[in-house]
Amino acid sequence: MSQDAPRLPLSTGEGLPSPVPTTLAAVDICRFGARSNARTQLHLRREMYALIAEACRITRVPWAASYREDRGDGALFIVPPDVAAEHLLDPFAHHLVAVLRRYNRLSSHAAQLKLRLAVHTGRVHSDDHGVTGPALVHLFRLLDAPAFKKIxxxxxxxxxxxxDRLYTDVTEGGGLIDPTAYKPQRITCKETRTRAWIWTPPAH
Structure with missing residues (x-):
């Protein structure tokens, strides 16, 4: 967990920590391991965090108030429960594309940055060591699914x-996202077999 990242609330009684229903997002730098130069990897990590924070600021998603964990070649962040889940789809993802494209236009070939983003909603347990729970496992199964990596x-x-749960909640709840912009995809990753929805930005 980041030193300055907020902690999710813990239960004070015995048994499982009190679960917090919220929206989870995981970001991964594509082909990070292919960048064998440590200086380049450090640069990409720094820019990834800066671009996510900028997209959050534009979208009014409270990055500073979100729980965050570094993942080496990516990051996990969990927004406060009062942030509408659909905000991580539109406008956040759209703003992230915009700042990514601006960064890539100004960067060298070696410093180009491509990201994968997974978004899910569910209950998260926290303890002294971080966060856990089925929702978190499902999030990373989506992020790491071979079919999604290929796309x-x-x-x-x-x-x-x-x-699929988040997409259904948002589209059936009258959210502002365009349902037709998302394409269904069967996902198989380890023990997970599910349907998910994939959005890619229009060519520019």
Whole structure:
């Protein structure tokens, strides 16, 4: 967990920590391991965090108030429960594409940055060591699914995968996202077999 990142609330009684219903997002730098130069990897990590924070600021998603964990080649962040889940799809993902494209236009070939983003909603347990729970496992199964990685590899700048639960909640609840912009995809990753929804930005 980041030193300055807020903690999720813990239960004070015995048994499982009190679960917090919220929206979870995980970001991964595509082909990070192929960048064997440590200086380049550090640069990409720094820029990834800066771009996520900028997209959050534009979207009014409270990055400073979100729980965050570094993942080496990516990051996990969990927004406060009062943030509407759909905000992580639209406008956040759209703003992230915009700042990514601006960054890539101004960067060298070696410093180009392409991201995968997974978004899910569910209950998260926290303890002294961080966070856990089935929702977190599901989030990373989506992010790491081979089918999603293949789509991301063929997409410029950003590819987004959304859990079926979140997509259904947002589209059936009258959210402002365009349901037709998301394409269904069967996902198989380890023990997970599910349907998810993928959004890729229009070519520019």
């Amino acid at each position: 991301a590899a063929d997409t410029a700048d950003l590819a987004v995968i959304v859990s």
